[in-house]
Amino acid sequence: MTFHPRLARGRTLPLIDVSGLYSDDPETLRGIADQLGRAAREIGFFRITGHGIDPALIEEAYQAAAAFFAQRETLKMRHYIGANRNHRGYVPFSEKGDYADEVNRNYEAFDLGPDLPWDDPEVVAGLARGAITLGPNPWPALPGFHATIARYFASVARLGLLVTGALERHLRLPPGTLTRHMTKPVSQLRLLHYVRATGPGADPGAQKTVNMGAHTDYECLTLLHTRNPGLQVMTAADTWIDVPVDPAVYVVNIGDMLEAWSNGILRSTPHRVLNLSPERFSMPYFVAANHGTLIRPLPALVPEGEAPRYEPFTAGAHLERMLVRDFPYLRRRRNTPAGPVHNPFETRIEREIRP
Numbered sequence: 554m555t556f557h558p559r560l561a562r563g564r565t566l567p568l569i570d571v572s573g574l575y576s577d578d579p580e581t582l583r584g585i586a587d588q589l590g591r592a593a594r595e596i597g598f599f600r601i602t603g604h605g606i607d608p609a610l611i612e613e614a615y616q617a618a619a620a621f622f623a624q625r626e627t628l629k630m631r632h633y634i635g636a637n638r639n640h641r642g643y644v645p646f647s648e649k650g651d652y653a654d655e656v657n658r659n660y661e662a663f664d665l666g667p668d669l670p671w672d673d674p675e676v677v678a679g680l681a682r683g684a685i686t687l688g689p690n691p692w693p694a695l696p697g698f699h700a701t702i703a704r705y706f707a708s709v710a711r712l713g714l715l716v717t718g719a720l721e722r723h724l725r726l727p728p729g730t731l732t733r734h735m736t737k738p739v740s741q742l743r744l745l746h747y748v749r750a751t752g753p754g755a756d757p758g759a760q761k762t763v764n765m766g767a768h769t770d771y772e773c774l775t776l777l778h779t780r781n782p783g784l785q786v787m788t789a790a791d792t793w794i795d796v797p798v799d800p801a802v803y804v805v806n807i808g809d810m811l812e813a814w815s816n817g818i819l820r821s822t823p824h825r826v827l828n829l830s831p832e833r834f835s836m837p838y839f840v841a842a843n844h845g846t847l848i849r850p851l852p853a854l855v856p857e858g859e860a861p862r863y864e865p866f867t868a869g870a871h872l873e874r875m876l877v878r879d880f881p882y883l884r885r886r887r888n889t890p891a892g893p894v895h896n897p898f899e900t901r902i903e904r905e906i907r908p
């Protein structure tokens with residue numbers, strides 16, 4: 554939300570080797586934590602190597618995603634996200650959110666979360682509060698899909714906790730200050746498949762049109778793997794820079810929950826996806842807090858004598874409010890009138906892109 558003039562000079566994203574996160578040497582951990590923390594404060598977007606996720610598993614996950622998306626629409630629609638009670642499953646091309654800048658939007662997705670049974674106590678408690686993001690995943694019957702994606706989910710979730718732990722360390726918070734609120738989080742894995750639209754009105758030659766519109770991520774942080782170009786990050790000067798593609802790295806960005814929790818020290822940075830390749834696959838994993846976790850600026854991070862810079866909110870309420878913007882089926886289900894849903898973390902987007 555604040556303007557950091559020093560960011561305007563940055564043209565590339567930091568690349569940080571995090572292999573030491575798997576060590577328990579305090580010196581090593583401190584070094585990495587401070588590199589991650591600096592990047593998270595200054596730009597809110599960075600890239601990591603040495604992340605410990607098996608490249609063969611990443612490859613298998615892409616193959617499982619590609620096999621799912623290659624099916625006929627009627628088969629995919631058996632897992633339609635809008636047919637499930639807990640916002641999991643297939644997101645068809647037609648399920649378009651409210652983004653005026655998506656001039657050439659064309660993507661489908663498969664959304665998953667922690668696979669908890671309906672009778673899990675946290676799920677039961679969440680449902681009593683009206684949660685729509687808790688419960689089991691609808692697993693397609695494709696051979697290997699469940700096993701591979703569940704394994705990928707577990708690896709990336711572990712990395713998410715390690716990176717969050719490092720940011721705690723950087724912020725000089727006692728260990729567990731954030732991660733103890735991530736035991737049954739409303740985290741999500743999205744398998745994304747973008748296709749550059751062709752045909753009348755689709756402007757097939759215009760490679761720089763926007764496919765996924767500018768937004769911030771709603772959670773604490775995002776661990777994104779992609780193999781195709783198109784992702785762009787908004788700099789502090791409100792210009793866009795390209796995120797380079799390297800299958801050996803994860804792209805990490807801070808989201809709304811962590812911006813508020815850190816009282817604005819870490820920054821939830823706007824980004825978008827252009828139509829640069831005919832087809833594009835990516836897999837963001839959104840690291841969230843538990844559904845009922847109250848996010849409010851941690852007192853230790855609010856300067857003496859100053860008021861906290863954010864209003865408190867629960868993780869589940871913020872996420873679900875934004876999902877209502879992104880998913881027409883939820884608007885229909887909840888009888889939410891059409892019209893823009895305001896995200897207080899997107900003021901720069903509202904000023905620059907959707908004024």
Ligand SMILES: NC(=[NH2+])NCCC[C@H](N)C(=O)O
Nearest residue numbers: 650768769770771772839879
């Ligand atoms: N869980 C998230 N952080 N999602 C980001 C939203 C991205 C995208 N605009 C959408 O409509 O799906």
Ligand SMILES: O=C(O)CCC(=O)C(=O)O
Nearest residue numbers: 745770779784826835837
């Ligand atoms: O596909 C990408 O590279 C980014 C996706 C993204 O920003 C999102 O799903 O929130």
Ligand SMILES: [Fe+2]
Nearest residue numbers: 768769770824
């Ligand atoms: Fe995003």
